[in-house]
Amino acid sequence: MRLRNKPWAQDYIQAHPEVVIANPESRKGKWHEEFGNHNPVHVEVGTGKGQFVIGMARQNPHINYIGIELYDSVIVVALEKVLEQESLPNLRLLNVNGKDLTEYFEKGDISQVYLNFSDPWPKTRHAKRRLTHANFLTLYKELMPDGGEVHFKTDNRGLFEYSLMSMTDFGMKLQFVSLDLHANEPEDNVRTEYEEKFAAKGQPIYRLEAKFN
Protein backbone atom coordinates (compact mmCIF):
# COMPACT_ATOMS: atom_id res chain seq x y z
CA MET A 1 0.00 0.00 0.00
CA ARG A 2 1.23 3.49 -0.88
CA LEU A 3 1.46 6.11 1.84
CA ARG A 4 2.38 9.51 0.47
CA ASN A 5 4.82 10.80 3.05
CA LYS A 6 7.73 8.89 1.46
CA PRO A 7 7.10 9.18 -2.28
CA TRP A 8 10.44 7.48 -3.04
CA ALA A 9 9.55 4.36 -1.04
CA GLN A 10 7.92 2.43 -3.92
CA ASP A 11 10.87 3.08 -6.25
CA TYR A 12 13.32 1.92 -3.60
CA ILE A 13 11.24 -1.19 -2.88
CA GLN A 14 10.93 -2.03 -6.56
CA ALA A 15 14.70 -1.72 -6.96
CA HIS A 16 15.16 -4.53 -4.41
CA PRO A 17 12.90 -7.43 -5.45
CA GLU A 18 15.44 -9.83 -3.95
CA VAL A 19 14.21 -8.64 -0.52
CA VAL A 20 10.69 -7.25 -1.04
CA ILE A 21 9.03 -9.79 -3.30
CA ALA A 22 7.35 -8.07 -6.24
CA ASN A 23 4.74 -10.69 -7.20
CA PRO A 24 4.24 -12.79 -4.09
CA GLU A 25 1.18 -14.52 -5.57
CA SER A 26 3.55 -16.27 -8.00
CA ARG A 27 5.34 -17.94 -5.03
CA LYS A 28 2.16 -19.50 -3.61
CA GLY A 29 2.90 -23.17 -2.85
CA LYS A 30 6.50 -22.63 -4.04
CA TRP A 31 8.19 -20.67 -1.28
CA HIS A 32 10.84 -23.42 -1.02
CA GLU A 33 11.95 -22.40 -4.53
CA GLU A 34 12.25 -18.77 -3.46
CA PHE A 35 14.43 -19.73 -0.47
CA GLY A 36 16.21 -22.58 -2.22
CA ASN A 37 15.45 -25.03 0.60
CA HIS A 38 12.60 -26.79 2.40
CA ASN A 39 13.20 -25.15 5.79
CA PRO A 40 10.10 -24.07 7.75
CA VAL A 41 8.68 -20.64 6.95
CA HIS A 42 7.73 -18.33 9.82
CA VAL A 43 5.67 -15.24 9.02
CA GLU A 44 5.34 -12.01 11.00
CA VAL A 45 2.20 -10.05 10.13
CA GLY A 46 2.59 -6.32 10.83
CA THR A 47 6.37 -6.40 10.79
CA GLY A 48 6.83 -2.63 10.97
CA LYS A 49 10.45 -1.51 10.68
CA GLY A 50 11.78 -5.05 10.72
CA GLN A 51 13.92 -5.37 13.87
CA PHE A 52 12.18 -8.60 14.95
CA VAL A 53 12.28 -10.55 11.65
CA ILE A 54 15.86 -9.46 11.02
CA GLY A 55 16.90 -10.53 14.53
CA MET A 56 15.07 -13.85 14.21
CA ALA A 57 16.57 -14.54 10.77
CA ARG A 58 20.06 -13.91 12.14
CA GLN A 59 19.42 -16.03 15.23
CA ASN A 60 17.86 -18.97 13.33
CA PRO A 61 19.51 -19.46 9.93
CA HIS A 62 17.65 -22.74 9.37
CA ILE A 63 14.25 -21.09 9.51
CA ASN A 64 12.97 -18.89 6.67
CA TYR A 65 11.26 -15.65 7.70
CA ILE A 66 8.78 -13.47 5.86
CA GLY A 67 7.85 -10.05 7.26
CA ILE A 68 4.51 -8.67 6.05
CA GLU A 69 3.82 -4.94 6.30
CA LEU A 70 0.95 -2.92 4.90
CA TYR A 71 2.66 0.45 4.42
CA ASP A 72 5.50 1.05 1.99
CA SER A 73 6.71 4.04 4.05
CA VAL A 74 7.29 1.63 6.95
CA ILE A 75 8.57 -1.47 5.17
CA VAL A 76 11.12 0.64 3.36
CA VAL A 77 12.84 1.20 6.72
CA ALA A 78 12.95 -2.59 7.23
CA LEU A 79 14.39 -2.92 3.72
CA GLU A 80 17.14 -0.42 4.52
CA LYS A 81 18.03 -2.40 7.64
CA VAL A 82 18.13 -5.69 5.69
CA LEU A 83 20.46 -4.14 3.12
CA GLU A 84 22.81 -3.04 5.92
CA GLN A 85 23.24 -6.72 6.97
CA GLU A 86 25.99 -8.81 5.48
CA SER A 87 23.72 -11.52 4.10
CA LEU A 88 20.29 -12.77 5.11
CA PRO A 89 19.30 -15.44 2.58
CA ASN A 90 16.51 -16.66 4.90
CA LEU A 91 14.53 -13.40 5.01
CA ARG A 92 12.01 -11.81 2.64
CA LEU A 93 9.56 -8.94 3.04
CA LEU A 94 6.08 -8.49 1.55
CA ASN A 95 4.39 -5.09 1.17
CA VAL A 96 0.84 -6.48 1.38
CA ASN A 97 -2.20 -6.63 3.67
CA GLY A 98 -2.29 -9.58 6.08
CA LYS A 99 -5.99 -10.04 5.35
CA ASP A 100 -5.04 -11.25 1.86
CA LEU A 101 -2.65 -14.00 3.04
CA THR A 102 -4.43 -16.71 1.03
CA GLU A 103 -3.45 -14.93 -2.20
CA TYR A 104 0.20 -15.58 -1.41
CA PHE A 105 0.24 -18.78 0.63
CA GLU A 106 -1.45 -22.16 0.55
CA LYS A 107 -1.91 -24.81 3.23
CA GLY A 108 1.46 -25.86 4.61
CA ASP A 109 3.41 -22.89 3.22
CA ILE A 110 3.61 -21.36 6.71
CA SER A 111 4.62 -23.20 9.87
CA GLN A 112 4.40 -20.38 12.43
CA VAL A 113 2.87 -16.92 12.71
CA TYR A 114 4.20 -14.02 14.80
CA LEU A 115 2.11 -10.99 15.76
CA ASN A 116 4.03 -8.28 17.59
CA PHE A 117 2.48 -5.13 19.04
CA SER A 118 -0.39 -5.29 16.57
CA ASP A 119 -2.58 -2.22 16.26
CA PRO A 120 -5.18 -2.53 19.07
CA TRP A 121 -8.20 -1.08 17.25
CA PRO A 122 -9.92 -0.36 20.60
CA LYS A 123 -13.36 0.50 19.18
CA THR A 124 -15.67 -2.52 19.06
CA ARG A 125 -16.79 -1.59 15.55
CA HIS A 126 -13.16 -2.05 14.41
CA ALA A 127 -12.69 -5.45 16.09
CA LYS A 128 -12.47 -7.24 12.74
CA ARG A 129 -9.24 -5.35 12.00
CA ARG A 130 -7.47 -6.85 15.03
CA LEU A 131 -4.96 -9.42 13.82
CA THR A 132 -6.19 -11.85 16.48
CA HIS A 133 -9.85 -11.61 15.39
CA ALA A 134 -11.43 -14.98 14.51
CA ASN A 135 -11.35 -14.03 10.80
CA PHE A 136 -7.55 -13.72 10.94
CA LEU A 137 -7.20 -16.88 13.06
CA THR A 138 -9.20 -18.71 10.36
CA LEU A 139 -6.68 -17.53 7.76
CA TYR A 140 -3.63 -18.56 9.79
CA LYS A 141 -5.15 -21.99 10.48
CA GLU A 142 -5.93 -22.47 6.79
CA LEU A 143 -2.29 -21.93 5.85
CA MET A 144 -0.48 -23.89 8.56
CA PRO A 145 -0.30 -27.64 9.11
CA ASP A 146 -2.26 -29.05 12.09
CA GLY A 147 -0.64 -27.89 15.31
CA GLY A 148 0.58 -24.59 13.84
CA GLU A 149 1.35 -21.88 16.38
CA VAL A 150 0.71 -18.17 16.78
CA HIS A 151 3.15 -16.23 18.99
CA PHE A 152 1.91 -12.87 20.16
CA LYS A 153 3.44 -9.96 22.11
CA THR A 154 1.82 -6.67 23.06
CA ASP A 155 1.96 -3.81 25.54
CA ASN A 156 -1.81 -3.41 25.31
CA ARG A 157 -3.70 -5.17 28.10
CA GLY A 158 -7.08 -4.77 26.38
CA LEU A 159 -5.83 -6.34 23.15
CA PHE A 160 -4.09 -9.08 25.13
CA GLU A 161 -7.26 -10.02 27.01
CA TYR A 162 -9.28 -9.86 23.79
CA SER A 163 -6.73 -12.13 22.07
CA LEU A 164 -6.74 -14.67 24.91
CA MET A 165 -10.54 -14.90 24.60
CA SER A 166 -10.53 -14.92 20.81
CA MET A 167 -7.96 -17.73 20.63
CA THR A 168 -9.61 -19.76 23.38
CA ASP A 169 -13.05 -19.37 21.74
CA PHE A 170 -11.44 -20.51 18.49
CA GLY A 171 -10.39 -23.76 20.21
CA MET A 172 -6.67 -22.95 20.30
CA LYS A 173 -4.55 -24.35 23.11
CA LEU A 174 -2.68 -21.72 25.12
CA GLN A 175 0.87 -22.89 25.80
CA PHE A 176 2.70 -19.99 27.31
CA VAL A 177 1.21 -16.88 28.84
CA SER A 178 3.26 -14.13 30.46
CA LEU A 179 1.96 -10.89 31.95
CA ASP A 180 5.48 -9.46 32.24
CA LEU A 181 7.83 -11.02 29.71
CA HIS A 182 10.79 -8.87 30.68
CA ALA A 183 10.57 -9.79 34.38
CA ASN A 184 12.19 -13.04 33.33
CA GLU A 185 13.14 -12.42 29.72
CA PRO A 186 14.11 -15.58 27.83
CA GLU A 187 17.66 -15.41 26.46
CA ASP A 188 16.42 -15.95 22.92
CA ASN A 189 13.73 -13.23 23.03
CA VAL A 190 14.19 -10.90 20.08
CA ARG A 191 12.81 -7.46 20.90
CA THR A 192 10.80 -5.48 18.38
CA GLU A 193 11.04 -1.69 17.92
CA TYR A 194 7.82 -1.17 19.87
CA GLU A 195 8.95 -3.59 22.56
CA GLU A 196 12.13 -1.55 23.12
CA LYS A 197 10.07 1.62 23.36
CA PHE A 198 7.58 0.28 25.90
CA ALA A 199 10.25 -1.54 27.90
CA ALA A 200 12.20 1.73 28.21
CA LYS A 201 9.10 3.28 29.80
CA GLY A 202 8.90 0.37 32.28
CA GLN A 203 5.64 -0.95 30.82
CA PRO A 204 4.97 -4.69 31.10
CA ILE A 205 5.06 -6.76 27.92
CA TYR A 206 2.38 -9.42 27.57
CA ARG A 207 3.12 -12.55 25.59
CA LEU A 208 1.33 -15.74 24.62
CA GLU A 209 1.83 -18.75 22.42
CA ALA A 210 -1.23 -20.56 21.14
CA LYS A 211 -1.53 -23.73 19.10
CA PHE A 212 -4.21 -24.77 16.61
CA ASN A 213 -5.70 -28.27 16.93
Ligand SMILES: C[S@@+](CC[C@H](N)C(=O)[O-])C[C@H]1O[C@@H](n2cnc3c(N)ncnc32)[C@H](O)[C@@H]1O
Ligand atom coordinates in the same frame (compact mmCIF):
# COMPACT_ATOMS: atom_id res chain seq x y z
C1 LIG B 1 2.17 -0.95 16.13
S1 LIG B 1 3.10 -1.42 14.76
C2 LIG B 1 4.20 -2.68 15.40
C3 LIG B 1 5.37 -2.93 14.49
C4 LIG B 1 6.33 -4.05 14.92
N1 LIG B 1 5.68 -5.34 14.87
C5 LIG B 1 6.90 -3.80 16.28
O1 LIG B 1 6.52 -4.50 17.22
O2 LIG B 1 7.76 -2.91 16.43
C6 LIG B 1 1.93 -2.40 13.84
C7 LIG B 1 2.33 -2.56 12.38
O3 LIG B 1 1.42 -3.47 11.77
C8 LIG B 1 1.10 -3.01 10.48
N2 LIG B 1 -0.20 -3.61 10.11
C9 LIG B 1 -1.38 -3.39 10.70
N3 LIG B 1 -2.36 -4.10 10.12
C10 LIG B 1 -1.75 -4.81 9.13
C11 LIG B 1 -2.22 -5.71 8.16
N4 LIG B 1 -3.52 -6.04 8.09
N5 LIG B 1 -1.34 -6.26 7.29
C12 LIG B 1 -0.03 -5.91 7.35
N6 LIG B 1 0.47 -5.05 8.24
C13 LIG B 1 -0.37 -4.50 9.12
C14 LIG B 1 1.06 -1.51 10.65
O4 LIG B 1 1.19 -0.82 9.43
C15 LIG B 1 2.24 -1.28 11.59
O5 LIG B 1 3.44 -1.05 10.91
